[in-house]
Amino acid sequence: MEFRQLSYFIAVAETGSISAASRRVHVAQPALTRQVRLLEEDLGIRLLERHARGVSLTVAGQALFEEAVQLLDRRTQIRTRLTSLGQGLIGKVSLGVTVTHLWVPEVAALLRHYRDRYPRVAFEVFPLLSGPQLERLREGSLDAGILYLDSADQPGLETRLLQHDHLMLAVPEASRWSSSPPSRLSELKEADFVWGFRSVSPVYYDRVMAHFARLDFEPRVVQYGADNITILSMVAAGLGIAIVPSASSAHPMPGIRFLHLAELTACDMPLWMAWRSSNDAPALHNLVGLVEELFGEEGVSSPGLAG
Template sequence: MEIRQLRYFIAVARELSFSAAARKIHIAQPALTRQIRSLEESVGVGLLERQARGVTLTPAGKVFLQDAERILSCLEEAKHNAIKTEKGMQGELRMGVTVMLLWVKELSGLLKEFRRRYPKVMLKLNTMLSGPQINALREGNMDLGILIFPPEGEEFGRLKIYQDHLVLVAPVCSEIASNPPQCLADIRDYDFVWFDRENSPNYYDRLIGYFNQCGFTPNIVETGNDSVTMLSVVASGVGCTIVPSSTINECPAGLTVIEVVDLKSLPLDLQLVWRQDCVNPMLDNMIKVAHELVCGDDYH
């Protein structure tokens, strides 16, 4: 049984005439007759009753017609789905992002515009720190990362979508709040809440290196896994911390945000990061949308 035989049978069943069907599908009538006979032999039952002025469907033929039309419809749907997937119009795009960066309007605007253009693509957002994001990208478990300070080298492609800076956060009742520091060296003797290096090695090393350049070696007394945890610890009255300003959408109760010149001098580029060897049309479309929003032109 061949797909073309199903098409031939449907044409004859709709026209109830071999000659009319042959003209409609542009095939010689004898050839059409042979194909229908071959189909009936394959099925094992008669599908058409031949009459002097045309044909009629047998009871088995009526049932077979319904199934044949459904099969061809499914084949057409499969074809369209394959084409849409090839063009990145549908499927699943796996993205990593730290929780608090989801508040950045440039990122939320990008996700909104992508959903508008590609409504059939499911964005699977995985909240994770930058270290696990890089590992997931390298292992092929994620298509796109959204992070600060990705590793250098040609392994990854990058596109900056937003520039941030760091801010100092302390309890409102602390000495730091009443006497704001002018530079990082001014807080070298204060208790500091930070995060473990294993969570975001590249980010950790870049910041600690910059702190040291500014004459500041943090006196770390407690650690948290992410900015939310670090802010919660500080809000409980333990020390101070430094976080990207974008993570302080509205300062939590009991905390104050302090701008320090040294921190404003270190730009934090929020970047889309992907593997250069990743072949994914949906990823290409996301990069294209981001490039248009950020740069105002097409991405090639």
Template sequence: MRNIETRHLRYFIAVAEEGSIIAASRALNITQPALSRQVQDLERAIGAPLFERHAKGVQLTDAGASLLHDAKQSLLQLEQARDRAYRIAQGQTGSFSLGIMPSYLASPVTLAILAHFREHNPEILLCIEPLLSLQQAQAIRSEELDGGIMAWRTPDDASLSGIALYRERFVLAVPAQHVAPAKRPRRLADIAGERFVWFNREKSSAQHSLLIAACAKAGFTPHIVQIGTDTPTILGLVAAGMGCALVPASSQLHAPPTIAFIALADLTDEVDIELVYSAARRSPRVQRFIESVRHVTGTKAKHARGKA
């Protein structure tokens, strides 16, 4: 016999604790000869006697006493490992990696979802990655992220599914000291001559295209003087007086106090902010996060499509 199996350890522990093969066989509900063979097999595998036999029962040898301690630890660790594996399979523990666009992290809806998930899944480690939508989509496809809170999901991308959280519109962000009540812009045409801080065309192509089209409809092409990778960067440039910007309305939740936000009457396009996840691979932890999303938003099993 080369291998020691868990049954050998369980039988050995029972005999050691009962102090008798007869008593242990009764406790284990197996025959005395069968139990004796199992103990002998274990002794042969170890190469040393584990018990001293006498008329009243058995007594552990030094080797047996050492094995008893280790056997109990081994079975305990095995039980814990099995329990951990089961809880991971059920989505009760492990880690959940979530991408979030920086401008959406402070949204009340996002915060409520995160709080609900934490309350109901305290053993799951929630890992937040601030990423742009394009980066999130790529990371979800490659399984680097379990999901993401993002906009601009391509509607014909069958690799991703999404659940709408809320809809977002755009507002004008300007340095607060530059806004005079009498000259407060009302429509896009009112800011045609301004300098703009704009989103990176390569990294935020859908957002870039939507805002360029809105300006074109209003009769002008924006004079872009600075480029920002994400909304917090753009807001920082606006606060520094580099220009004005068209940003998601939720940007107001984390903007510097030196920035004023103005809703323009004809800047009405909205985008879906979604929880996005792999259409092919939905782990139990993803399902648990979806449950938190549905609890907070009141949505059912329907998927919203983001605008390209």
């Protein structure tokens, strides 16, 4: 009992004639005669009553006909489903994104476009800092992540550069820093800084600290905050000024002014997309493809950029 035999048999059953069926399935009549015969021998029961003019179904033939239709339908359903899976039209993708970058227009556009183009994919976005994203990527509980990395060369992971962030200064709108913006870091020696915990986002923290070490500048920290949102809220409340990734300025926040400083702009903060090398899920592949489409080809992994 093979799929081919069943589909031939269905054609014969529906046309009531082997010859007519042979024209329908584009196979010569003797081939159908033989395949039906083989099917009968295989099942050990006569399926057709042969007449001078066409054939008719025996009771067994009728029984098989109904079953065969269902079986073939099921096969095409499975094929359709798996083909869709293969094209990434259905399935599931989980993506980690730092909260900060959810506000960045390019990233938001990526999420929106992916949802529009692949509406049947279960697309789950998790707001996660870079560290947890890395962990969950390696675990396999996350398909892809948009995050900071200390190096583009991550064992077991593929990476692609999205864009270059840098650092900015966030100051309270009602502060003197806002009315007379500093032009150099050295002017901020006496300033009160709101700072983050290293443990919360070591990748980001280490990168910033390395940059400041090169500049030989040490901020006077008066307050720590758990995450970027908290830190910015504190700045808005006038508790101090903060060094934040440029992505934070994507959407204006009331009470905060973002300032450029050459020394901060010089701090390259490459933003990456990363995913497991062994993960060849088509839905993920499509997400990567969309990234290339929206962010251009600049993102080819290049260790030089990540230093």
